[in-house]
Amino acid sequence: MATALTRKDFVSDQEVRWCPGCGDYAILAQVQKVMPEFGIPRENIVFISGIGCSSRFPYYMNTYGFHTIHGRAPAIATGLKVTRPELDVWVVTGDGDGLSIGGNHLIHCLRRNVDLKILLFNNRIYGLTKGQYSPTSEVGKITKSTPAGSVDYPFNPITVALGAHASFVCRTVDVEQKHLGDMLKRAHAHRGASYIEILQNCNIFNDGAFNELSDKQIKADYQLVLEHGKPLIFGKNRNKGIRMNGQRAEVVELGNGITEKDLVVHDETNLALAFMLANFEPPLPTPIGVFYAVERPTFEEAVNKQLEEAKAKQGPGDLQSLLNRGDTWVVN
């Protein structure tokens, strides 16, 4: 690296046009803040997005960027990453873009383990189209398109990713700046598809959707911060923990004979544990952090390896002999 980049180097000359107070600002600020730490020249970084509020993101990053069509960013990014594996490719999507119209591309990109950093902004609402329920909206949600309440059972973005055997799955919150920054760094360090669900507040159409996770007064009692190799402890006084009762998790208070040794210890490599944590519902706390992280071969590595092997075995392609292949005959 020549000269070290700073946050400012990643700020584009475009005016940011999200609604005032939108959680997207906090995410943009944190991405721009951590980006210099990766030591990657700006020209080798590409942000690719679909459609939706979150998908305006690339315009605000002073890197290469491609604002594409609704739901297709993972497919477009796959074509780029496979042919240009040296690039650092990020995908920015939302709960509608990534889990509704583009759900198919998202799951296939995760199962293939394309080395993309996927930021899924989940605000549980359609913002850009002005307030319809999304595939992560809770049942009963009253919106413009569901005046009597939504009857759709929602997706859990984490179990969707785990179901596709994504190799890196984490969750964070827009206002948890340090945690968000840590997750971005973890995701970037991971080789393979890295999936970050960012709970993001839409203060216009779904304000307070994640209040219990962002309100400083109460969040410690609702939020369980996952740390690999550490017992599952939470609460303002860090006096609550998760213990297995048979095959079910339960909240216990530490003390009265219950010690940390009785608690579940987080293991990022345990898919079954990740599923269990992802399915926590009240009174269990909402986990944030890395649910699951394992190494497996990336798609673009495997594809390019086959190309290299073919070249090693057959030599570089010779066009004339390819055309002349098979039975030929000469007419004089």
Add this chain to the structure above:
Amino acid sequence: MALPPEAAGHAAQSSALGGATRKSGERVESVVIRFAGDSGDGMQLAGMQFTAESALAGNDIATLPDFPAEIRAPAGTIAGVSGFQINFSSDEVFTAGDEPNVLVAMNPAALKANIDDMPPNGVIIIDREAFTEANLKRAGYTSNPLTDHSLDKYQVIQVDVTKLTTRALHDSGLNNRAVFRCRNMFVLGMISWLYQRPIESTIKWLEGRFKRTPELLNANLKALKAGYNYGETTELFTSSYEVPAARIVPGTYRNITGNSATALGFVAAAVKAGRPLFLGSYPITPASDVLHELAGYKNFPVYTFQAEDEIAGVSAAVGAAFGGAIGVTTTSGPGMNLKAEAIGLAVKTELPIVITDIQRAGPSTGMPTKPEQADLLMAMYGRHGESPLPIIAAATPADCFDCAYEAVRIAVKYMTPVILLTDGQLANGAEPWLLPDVNKLPEIKVNFRTDPEGFMPYIRDPETLSRPWAIPGTPGLEHRIGGLSSEDLTGNVSYSPANNELMVRTRARKIAGIAREIPPCQIFGDETGGPLVVVGWGSTFGSIREAVKQLREKGKRVSHIHLRYLNPLPSDLAEKLRRFEKVMVAEMNMGQLLKLIRAEYLIDAIGCNKIQGRPFKVSELTNRITRALEG
């Protein structure tokens, strides 16, 4: 053009009926054979090998496979009949032939499905043992056509194919089913003898195919040779026929299908451009073979990405093009519908990709294995907003190579998506291909922008109006593009009304400007004009050219203009059409090019249309043209 063997002389005719005099080498100019059997009978393989043998014998050839969409329809039923027609000739061949001179029918269903195409006195070779009561019933026969005199107007040659194959393979150790599957090689051997085809190429091919299963190799070779020898020794055929080599352009040839030529055209273009080829594709009939073929060329390098769906296929190609690869996608009609939005993105962001639509009969799922030309207007207009793009259509299987190559050349030069139209007939049909010298292929120049000085994403080349190809990884050119309306030059998001119109009109001018380098239209026939010109595009080329040629030989004044470039149309087309009193547009749809010509030029053209999932027969066209000339 096709002279039936029986018309070559009385000796031939009587010999086919079982006359006693043995002769060799009746000379005939041209023969059309159709191999037909159950889907599992290997008729496509027999047909393709016969094609290879004929090509090696120096004939000009054209083929038309005709198979059901079902992989294995119930055995013995009409739905399961698979056919392969070849026209081989010592003269120039334009089509696979209207009517077969010889039909090989491996079972009653194959006979029933094809008998209506046979001319009186046509030769029908059948496997006698397949005409069992059960098979007759499956095919829907109420009486046995071999005995009820319904075939009296044809020359029926009954051969015990099954029994003879079984006898030849009695010591092969194979079970009955495996032996039964060698019948196609017996038939191929027999027909190869009949038309003096060398079987060495088939032997070589079998050796490759059954490299790992020597018992199957031996059985197939034995069946092939047994069939060949049977032809020679039996008195069923008193003569073999010779179709001399055609007088064709000197050079080295190979036999090629349209899909194979398309694949090679893309590889050639990528090699000449010095960039990797990336194919994003989702399996669909009849396009999948391009994906299969390209998957074998990894060392060039060629990336093939079997995507999760049609949309991902084209989207990944767009992503690859953004990164500087030659991005292509292949599909057929239903997939084209799904790709429309991503093609629009490539139009707006001005990225070079090639979308290949191997057209099939629609609407909806339609007839997946049958050809049609009804996607032209979708290619022209099937996107929202004003989104013009170049469209090129291939005329023959070998022409798919040139058209695929040209599509990439234009895409890269003008920074635009290009649609390449072929169809199911071209895709699976084959013809001899004069191998190009790669050094003489047109230049494909890729100029990635590297200089940050004065760079803007939408600054344009003054001649072509194309924008720079500025790929990620280039220092100092970091920029953002997207589907939102963008400001001239900077590419920044812009809702300015005047700017939007400017950008839409500029892109349209860019595409229209490609007409500058489209070669002048060739008039086959009356260069200075006449009573009628037939205009066609795509795979109808062969039928139209043959029909026009036949009529001109009879003194009729009809001409032919074939269009390879459908958008933009050649700039001299209107003037050349106006030289004629009547303009007829012949196409396998309800009149799509017809609409374009009427709309563009206010020329009162008439249509000649067929929507049967089958190419025009030459006779259909000659009748229609004759009526138009008289009317």
